[in-house]
Amino acid sequence: MGVIPLAGRPSPASAAKSQTSAVPKITPEAGQWFMARGGLLDGPVIDAGATVKVKIAGKAGIPASGVASVAMNIAASGRTGTGQLIAYPSGVVMPDTTTIRYRQYFYSQNLVFVGVGSDGNVTLTNDSSSAVRIYVDAHGYSLSAPGAQVGATFVPVKPERIGQVDVPANGTAEAALLGKAGVPSAGVSGVLFTLSGSSDVDGKLTVFSAEESMPNDTNLDYGQNLLVQNQVIGRVDESGKIKMANTGSKPIKASLDVAGYFAKPEAAVKGSTVQPITPTRLVNDVTVPANGTYTIAPLGQGGVPASGVSGVYLNVTNYHRTGNGVLRVHPSGTTASETHAVTFQQTWTYSGALPAKLGADGKIAISNASSSPVRIWVDQFAYFKTPATGCTGAAPAADPAPRVKVAAAVPEPHNPTTVFQASAVAGGSTGVLQLAYTDGIGRLMHGSADPSALGSIQWTPIHGQEGYYGQPALGEQADGRLNVLAHNLDGDVWSRTQVTKDPAAWGDWVDVNGPMGSTVTVARHDDTLVAFAADAAGTLRALPQYAANDPYQNWIDLGVTGLSADTAPLAVPVANGLRLFFLDASGTWRTALYARGTVSDCATLSGPGHSGNASVVTYPGSRLRIFVRNPDGHIVTKAQDASGNFQATWNQVGDLVAAGSPSAVLSPGSGKTEIVVRGTDDRIHSTGETVQGSGQWRAWVDAQPDYDTSVPATDPTAFTYSATNGPTWSYLFRTVNQQTRLYWPEEETARLASKSPEFGSRALPKPPAAR
Structure with missing residues (x-):
């Protein structure tokens, strides 16, 4: 037979080319996320039992009004002893929660999402008997109403290790974050990951976009042979990379464990918006056995809805009398990966915050990766609201009888090509x-x-x-x-x-x-x-x-x-x-x-x-x-x-x-x-x-x-x-x-x-x- 005069439509590639960027970006919405970085408090000393107001609105590139929440990175060092700081929206009664645990002569750091009061402030109380010196920096914010610009949305993921980075002494190293551990290869403006490391010398790690100059703040203080960690918002450049600067006199191997990312407005899939709540305690002094797991149910608790939630922002505090270990936070129903959510060492009390993705049952698991039990306290600061979807205006038909294929199913021979x-x-x-x-x-x-x-x-x-x-x-x-x-x-x-x-x-x-x-x-x-x-x-x-x-x-x-x-x-x-x-x-x-x-x-x-x-x-x-x-x-x-x-x-x-x-x-x-x-x-x-x-x-x-x-x-x-x-x-x-x-x-x-x-x-x- 000769040539058949065959058919033509635009090929998928050319059709895709004509459709590129055809789908409109998402529109402005309350709770979308905007990147901002800058100092909020620069080293004041807060006396024991004292309270300060941290001005958020109008600072560090944040708008002067309409701010719903802020990502605050807090570094704290006790003057005469250990203690804790409690951060909460201005205008509300101080909750019985923990934001950061600090120790003497060493700066502990913790990044948390905190609601901003109607006056544009966050209240910070030193709930201890020791004075404390603090530094507070903003790393992003959300708005209480749609803004003039469209922001990013957040996608929590099961924590996985992106990798480890060797950062030279008094030098910098780059890390590629995209296309790994559940983070897409494009459409991402920032990645939330736990940064952890240990060294016998003191130093600081600062994370910043590979296309930006190094900022003046710090993401992680390390030293004294302590395994320390902090949550970081890694703002990526167009190639998907970040830089990490080390001010220590020795190189350090830093681990990066992803917990979520911010999707750009043009990303293929819209993520969740950030919705702050008054910090609420979910778990109060529960012992997790050695190599055991404790499950928490945040839905319907402390201002978090019973549905429509992809994850919550948690702060996990622990106390361990003997030995060292790691707590791993992961969606219920999944197996914990080799990640560091919160570390612990004997006789010290630690805090670590992170976004936690919910399991299919709406719950979160905390696994104790150590050979001895550990006591934990868990507080939640915000939740991630999934985008509205579905045919809400039409009454659905009755649910059909399930049609589940099983391994012994008989193939169907005459389906179309x-x-x-x-x-x-x-x-x-x-x-x-x-x-x-x-x-x-x-x-x-x-x-x-x-x-x-x-x-x-x-x-x-x-x-x-x-x-x-x-x-x-x-x-x-x-x-x-x-x-x-x-x-x-x-x-x-x-x-x-x-x-x-x-x-x-x-x-x-x-x-x-x-x-x-x-x-x-x-x-x-x-x-x-x-x-x-x-x-x-x-x-x-x-x-x-x-x-x-x-x-x-x-x-x-x-x-x-x-x-x-x-x-x-x-x-x-x-x-x-x-x-x-x-x-x-x-x-x-x-x-x-x-x-x-x-x-x-x-x-x-x-x-x-x-x-x-x-x-x-x-x-x-x-x-x-x-x-x-x-x-x-x-x-x-x-x-x-x-x-x-x-x-x-x-x-x-x-x-x-x-x-x-x-x-x-x-x-x-x-x-x-x-x-x-x-x-x-x-x-x-x-x-x-x-x-x-x-x-x-x-x-x-x-x-x-x-x-x-x-x-x-x-x-x-x-x-x-x-x-x-x-x-x-x-x-x-x-x-x-x-x-x-x-x-x-x-x-x-x-x-x-x-x-x-x-x-x-x-x-x-x-x-x-x-x-």
Whole structure:
């Protein structure tokens, strides 16, 4: 057979390029974070039992009004003994909490998030019998109302070690923070990490952006062979690096343990806002046994809501009579990593603050990594409020019965094939067509073909030692590497990405965890990919990349419930995000807009009783037209108007009764919408618009040539692509024996408005035999 005049749509890479920065930044909101650094108190002595007001508003680059909270780094040294300082918002009664424990002749340091009083001050009380000298520096702030500028949002992560840095004596060293330990490789303005180290000489460590001059303050005082730590907001430069200066006479090895990061307004996923509370004690003198764990439940306590919280800012104080050790703070239900949250040494009382991510049960674990018990006190100073998301205006349908796949699940042999055209390799004019499907024994087959010579398609089983079911999803990383997502037979979604595009070579499969009920779909969101599925309980979830080319992290709850697990959500790129279409458990089609990790602009599109999958075409201006099969089996459609509203009623497309779901494309040749669907007669039928954008349709016709007796076992997949002789479209299906049949329209652009295309057809090469 000669060259097939194949189809063309913009390749994912070029489509992504046109969508880059299309999704608007988040808007100003109370609790967003702003970086600021400067002195607040410069070495005054506070007498025993005395109280001072620390002016926050109008100092160190902080606004003169409307300040909700401040990140205060406090350095304190007792004049005649040990003691503690208590920081709290001006105007409230002093709480029974601890902010920093100090000792004589040595500066202890602790960075805490503290609420700011209505007068712009923070109160600081020396709750001890010794006078104390203190230094206080600001490291950032949040506002009580939306500001003129949009700020960063905060994402707590499970504490992990970024690495260790050797800082020379009286010198500096650089550390790269991005792309490690759960921190994205881009879209980050600052990283919160615990800085720890030990030395037999006295010295100071100062952390600052690699593109800035060294500031006058200090992040960590060390010496006396003490293992000391402090929380640090590491403001990163454009390359994701920080500098660390050491004023000691010996080099020091510093450990960096990440606990969270600040996401820029244009980051792929919006984080939480910082919400201060009056400091509240959660744990009062509890003993954690050697190598034991104590779990705390901050939700609903001391001003922290019972839900909608991603983490809390804690201060952990400990006392240990004998021996040394480390406390590790981590989300409940996870295993503690080799990190330092708070250190302890015999006969000394220590304090250490950090953001703590909640576990799935809303709790936090504190593990005692030592061979002897330790007493702890825990106070919380702020919480991190998750962004509002979900279709709150529409009543969800009843929860569907869970549809959980188990290891013994039987693969589903006749799911549709996924097709898209990749971006061209260097020096190429057209991209390779990529195809994927799962068969009846759990193999996942990947095919790639020159769009001008599909007869040369090469099928490769890429399932490895695993088994998969359902229609897989294909996406392309920002750097052009192919990514596939598919349901493992254990119910989890697994991901596999090419390590190189040219030559094409696959990396390992990665289990992204969390069983999903529906199959998975993936779409481009600016320069990142985001996958969608409904879990077994019918909750809509997203699996985003947090930066271009990064691994997927965790499934996030989009706040939409009551969905069907039998139909995969559909995601369509639009100017302001991704327009999602999903079927609820009652068979009602619904829609929402996804942008930066949240959904909004929700609407109900149909009545109940629908089933199957939707197909959507995009007109210029991000106007969409959706096609579904209604409860009577007819194909119906509705379109958005110029203001983005969908038509109130569905329009029926002809009289055909369909047996499967429609597949529609916007023909590159004619500019008209074309539809194919499997009929009850086991043939593929087609129709299309009589005039561009009219919503008026030709009569349905048999889309298989008369000589073609092939029987489709799957729904057809229509797709557009570009070949050497220009753009066009085609469709394909598989037979009961997994034979792929391809069909393309003949002389499409020359036909009359009422004339349907005639299709050519051929069988594509068979996949390799099962072994």
